[in-house]
Amino acid sequence: MADITKRSDDYSRWYLDVIAAAELAENSPVRGCMVIRPNGYAIWENIQRTLDDKFKELxxxxxxxxxxxxKSFMAKEAEHVEGFAKECAIVTHHRLKQVTVNGKTTVVPDPDSKLEEEYIIRPTSETVIWDAYRKWIQSYRDLPILINQWANVMRWEMRTRMFLRTTEFLWQEGHTAHATAEEGRAETLQMLEVYRWFAEDILAIPVIPGAKTAAERFAGAVETYSIEAMMQDRKALQAATSHDLGQNFAKAFDVKYQDAEGKVEHVWATSWGMSTRIMGALIMCHSDDNGLVLPPRIAHTKVVIVPIWKNDEEMAQVCGMADKLAAELTPVVGKVHVDNRDKMRPGWKYAEWERKGVPLRLELGPRDLAGQQVMMAARHDRKKQPVGFQVLATAVTAELERIQQDLYDQALTRRTEATVQIDSWDDFVKLYEGEGGFAHCHWCGDGTCEEAIQQKTQVTIRNLPFDRDETPGKCVHCGETSIGRVVFAQAY
Incomplete structure (x- = not known):
């Protein structure tokens, strides 16, 4: 097994080592694109399943x-095209041809196959979806439209890092159409709350919900809301966004409806999304120097049973009981794996499953079998305790819940300890020249001031928290009257 770099030595290297050790993903021959391996994709499938069930419930x-x-679609919404123009990949031809260059055969775009209109590989789908909605919506009876899409998108990123920022990534994108501005705003906030619930209750990642500044707003949106998480290195990560699009896309694509009184007007829109970026947050929020740590509610394998034996007779006995216990536990707690591989020392297996982030390990040797018990070991804090067969399902269920809550509590404690309230520019600069963290500071609301802060310190306003302190004060940078305290941080 390759060593995992310690967080204190090189946090960025540690992150990549954890991904490699857990066999979550690896680089591909395509710049900025990754291969998501089965262990990683199993987590993504759990994310999909959980969110999809919630979306359908709503x-x-x-x-x-x-x-x-x-390409013409992208030009219809001016702010939208400006926001994504630098990240778009373009399809210009529909055929290749073989040619010989310096005695070697290669392929080039066939000049005769140049497209009359070029295509953009979707960076997001608002434009193509609103073209469809124009054909689907005529009357108030056609509203609301509440559609989600699971897809891949492409944005040509300058600096890439697995899961956090990749040229191609997987995500879900919701696109809804409504009869009133109030319905659109309610949908936008409802979906942000779904993301908050998912991050905190399922992923055990505490987040701050709030509104983005105008500078950070989604291209073409009236308002953008986000949930912001803190990683172990005190940097922020935007975990999901929800956008109130107003009537901008409806006007760009001429999507109108006739209300019950016969009045014709444009519909109101939202879009919202969460991507494989959330897996980067999951890794960085909980993992340790021994590898991946996963909250039980999102882990693919909840429990691994490691039988221990010295001879064939013991092997048959302990493996038989391990299979029996797994069959009893699976309907109660979810996937249970029995690691009955031969010719491998138990310690090696323990280390491997720790690196892969399985929340709970059950050790079962001949002495345990004689005592009608297993030794239960939690991944996150390595606490071990014997548990009898008769109460195993109850004990495992309780331990998985303890692990889930512990991980959330630990992450919340880290955030609390790394969050400060700052009122002077000197203290602000000192914070971000040092350890960094979340700073709740007064801000004047001016975009020019916001930009100046970023240029001087590489620190951004993460959002305007819904529960922010609106007590009067002076902007931490320019000294003008404040609109309230906002969250500043360095970010991924």
Missing amino acids: GHVNAYFPLLIP
Whole structure:
């Protein structure tokens, strides 16, 4: 097994080592694109399943729209095209041809196959979806439309890092249409709350919900809301966003409806999304120097049973009981794996499953079998205790809940300890020249001031928290009257 770099030595290297050790993903031959390995994709499938169930519970349905978007569509919403123009990959030809260059055969775009209109590989799907909605919506009876899409998108990033920022990534994107501005705003906030619930209750990641500044708003949105998480290195990570699009896309694509009184007007829109970036947050929020740590509610394998034996007779006995216990536990707690591989020392197996982040390990040797018990070991804090067969399901269920709560509490404590309230520019600069963290500071609300702060310190306003302190004060940078305290941080 390759060593995992310590967080204190090189946090960025540690992050990549954890991904490699847990076999979550690896680099591909395509710049900025990764191969998501089965262990990583199993986590993504759990994310999909949990969110998809919640979306459908709220009335949303799934659909699928094209990967390729006519270039003319991107030009219809001015702010949208400005926001994504530098990240777009373009399809210009529809055929290749073989040619010989310096005696070697290669392929080039066939000049005769140049497209009359070029296509954009979707960076997001608002434009192609709103073109479809124009055909689907005529009357108030057609509203609301509540559609989600699971898809891949492409944004040509300058600096890439697995899961956190990749050229191609997987995500879900919701796109809804409504009869009133109030319905649109309610949908936007409802979906942000879904993301907050998912981050905190399922992923055990405490987040701060709030509104983004105008400078950080989604291209074409009236308002953008986010949930912001703190990683172990005290940097922020935007975990999900929800956008109130107003009537901007409806006007750009001429999507109108006739209300019950016969009045015709444009519909109101939202979009919202969470991507594989959340897996980067999951890794960085909980993992340790021994490898991946996963909250039980999102882990693919909840429990691993490691039988221990010295001879064939013991092997048959302990492996038989391990299979029996796994069959009893699976309906209660979810996937249980029995590691009955031969010719491998138990300690090696323990280390491997620790690196892969399985929340709970059960050790079962001949002495345990004789005592009708297993030794139960939690991944996150390595606490071990004997548990009898008769109470195993109850004990495992309780221990998984303890692990889930512990991980949330630990992350919340870290954030609390790394969060300060600052009122002077000198203290602000000193904080970010040092350890960093979240700073709740007064801000004047001016975008020019916001930009100046970022240029001087590489620190951004993460959001305007819903529960922010609106007590009067002076902007931490310019000294003008404040609109209230906002959250500053260095960020991924």
